[in-house]
Amino acid sequence: MIDQVKDTDLGVRADFPVLSRLMRGKPLVYLDNGATSLKPQSVIDAEVAYLRDNGATIHRGVYEFSERATTMYDDARVRIKRFVGCPEDGEVVFTKSATESSNIIARSWGAKFLRPGDRVVTTEIEHHANIIPWQEVARATGAELAFIPIGPRGEIDPGDVARTINDRTRIVAVTGMSNVTGAMPAVREIAQIAHAAGALVVVDGAQLVSHHPVNLAELDADFVIWSSHKMCGPTGVGFLYARKCLLEQMDPFLYGGDMIVKVTKDRATYAQAPEKFEPGTPNISGVIALTAAIDYLEAIGMDRIADLEDRLLARAEEALGEIPGVTLYVPDSVGRRGGILSFNVDGVHPHDVGSMLDSEGIAVRAGFHCAQPFMRHMGVGGTVRASFYLYNTAADVDALVAGVRRAKEFFQ
């Protein structure tokens, strides 16, 4: 019994001040982690410490505070690279979000190197951030956007990947973990197939990196994008991982200060990555506080977080599955999944389920989850989505299940 509690409670709730707040007068049950994660006190403290004790800009100051801020900023890069197992020949660029990272790839690589008739391969389960930039760059360059056939719940068979890739395929962009179903496509296998065909692999790691241990050296992707705010870090900080040689080939994405070697009236020459992609004053306080998020996640252990999510997911799936009229959008046999569960209650609009849960202090998301093509593929006008993270417990799952039961009864 005690073990079971331990198994479904990492004992970290006290680290997250928001969890002691009431929502609609009820204790908060936060199950919208797929959208963003709550922040532990240590991350808040790190941000405050910089703002209160330093506040200086980076890179250009000749004074102590600026030097210290620069050191902290540069250290954050070293830390995030270690956190994801960045290989020697890779680099991590700080962006403002996974969305910006994805656009950098599509424009600074895609718009430069794609030719008419080239193929970009992706899937219908992608988040809009990993699909619209490719639609636009395909239209601009005359490249063709092709979709890997998927199963009814978005299942991806690597064999179909091979069949969708032709010898004009330059890019295969696929999510590492669906933000709708939690499915984790076999990214490594897909990368092997893509590389064998001479294509580059873009992995949307927005969910993957936040919820599972990731080693980029093993993953073998060419580009990976993710966001700080989904991994206990501040908003306004995203990441673009890429092989250094690719960053070298790419044009800068934004132009401005702190990225240049020399500027004359008529032209500028640019520094190497990462500076090349980080002009202007960055989100200094955010990047510095990020380090505290990494410290925090490392102290807990990403494998323990993933294990916890496995158990919470299983519990939620079982209990919700027992409610007649509840449809779970669970892919078939796709191996391990991340802690995300989409469902609908027959005859009840997802927003109404969401609002009913809200009135009991339970935060979920209802709607398209920025994945309209996937919704259309599944033939649904939206889903309710519960998504777990390290501070969730069996009690949260039970509250969710009870809330869904009540919503169902209420609308019947």
Place this chain on the structure above:
Amino acid sequence: MIDQVKDTDLGVRADFPVLSRLMRGKPLVYLDNGATSLKPQSVIDAEVAYLRDNGATIHRGVYEFSERATTMYDDARVRIKRFVGCPEDGEVVFTKSATESSNIIARSWGAKFLRPGDRVVTTEIEHHANIIPWQEVARATGAELAFIPIGPRGEIDPGDVARTINDRTRIVAVTGMSNVTGAMPAVREIAQIAHAAGALVVVDGAQLVSHHPVNLAELDADFVIWSSHKMCGPTGVGFLYARKCLLEQMDPFLYGGDMIVKVTKDRATYAQAPEKFEPGTPNISGVIALTAAIDYLEAIGMDRIADLEDRLLARAEEALGEIPGVTLYVPDSVGRRGGILSFNVDGVHPHDVGSMLDSEGIAVRAGFHCAQPFMRHMGVGGTVRASFYLYNTAADVDALVAGVRRAKEFFQ
């Protein structure tokens, strides 16, 4: 005597926790405001309040915390628009920095509408952020980049503006306040000339908006860029002001979630501005804390801040000008200037002056100030720059002057 102190001290130092810290063991004299401003406690508190009591994402949540975060985020836009006197037909887009804002104009307007032979007019006194994006878009579109002739210290005569604009001129991009000399070009007059010739006007307001009262309706520019971190707000938040009709004509800059009307496998249709330009999860905590910065600046009064800077600048100019071998880079008769003073000590490299001041707890900037063309125009390899803000006092100026004297003696 008491009046004089009041005149040169707004009595706000206690609001800025960093100001009570020591640098190199000495009380901090912060004169690098041109780079970034320190944050008052109320801004830190606002950021902490969101992180500790809310932490939710915006726009898509159906639960109370997300609704509240959305309201605060939307309110920040209303507040910043009011702060700069945004006219009815204008809109403010949240970006990550003035640098990003500038790139949005150059690409989403410039790359779309500039034709070979069109002219973009700018000046050599611009910050790299307002010049390199135009260099690149000019190269990409075949447009021509033309420079308004300037005086020895970057003086701009509106007559020369008219002479540089031809009937193919589509854009006139000019700074509202130089980050090297504090000079404030006659932007309104320039806008009139440009508009008469059918050109659009881009004003780099990164310094102007932070240091002077600005009314965009009166300024009559078509685009204005600036940054939160220079006006007591968080890093990672920038602004793009534009007329709504221009935002409508422009293509989106980034593609992803939260900016769309409908997404199919092959194409997407986009929401209106500002959403159209704000895909992905934005810097929520930063935008929310910004509101506190605006509250703070409004309570003090931008006119009082500008007046204080006038007096500090006059004091610094007089005292530094008396030191033999000190060159001040002060433009001739350009009207009012912002509180920025660039100078050099004969025979001493700016970095050495900066480091000497640093060792006495005085933070200045030394180098190019992201304005290499201007440095080349003035024939200097860099300058020392002291820049003032609302918490500076006559004592700060006196410390600077004493520090420069000592640096001079030391290196002689």
Place this chain on the structure above:
Amino acid sequence: MNLGDDLYREIILDNYKSTENRKSLDDATFSQEGFNPSCGDDVTLYLKTDGDTITDVTYDGMGCSICLASANMLCNSLKGATVAQAEDLIGRVKAMLVNQEQPDFPDGAEDLEAIAGVSKFPVRVKCALLSWNTLHQIVQEIKSKPSDR
């Protein structure tokens, strides 16, 4: 237990479940689709007018309970009204939902008071307003037409 009392009052559920007005009108004088991209609510209004009078109103589409209940109330409260009265009602609904003013509805439209509580749930206000915004478009269309009809 407070099952979202403010949001889901009995009267809303009744209107949501009622199917009487939920159909297209083959002989509609005006029809207009309204779409809410943020949640997918999609409602089409059908209006039959005779001179200045709205003789029939129906809706169809998909949406949440708030959206469809609001559309149903719209139909119930507009039958037999004039275009000017429709316009007035739009103003009252917006005043209640957007400006959080006290509801104040004429006879036959009192049901609308039931959605007052939605104003406390900003995300759902859009749902409640969808059909009213769509009606607004139709009214504009009617008013822009030459009055020879």
Place this chain on the structure above:
Amino acid sequence: MNLGDDLYREIILDNYKSTENRKSLDDATFSQEGFNPSCGDDVTLYLKTDGDTITDVTYDGMGCSICLASANMLCNSLKGATVAQAEDLIGRVKAMLVNQEQPDFPDGAEDLEAIAGVSKFPVRVKCALLSWNTLHQIVQEIKSKPSDR
């Protein structure tokens, strides 16, 4: 008063002001420009070699006191050294400035200890290293050449 004691020791100022090595070499065997975009320091090194021995070294360019003092010390400590000794010295300078190791220099190069304090000023480390990084490029060039010279 602590006028940046750590940063500006007498010996640095002396090296900075010394003009003896500050000139180009017309008959240089190797020359290489080094540029620091973040502050504009711009230094060119001139090396004259005879087989494996560096017979003369000079520099010219513009830069701050740390940059030019370091370049001057480089010249003083390399005259008569072998290429291997130069490489060894580069390693020692970097160990001191980048890894903050205790300085440990051979006879004739002890002056370099004076710049140890620079390691506490990360922004200035680049200034001190510029000439050494430039020297590193020359050494690589020498080593990549066939040894028939």
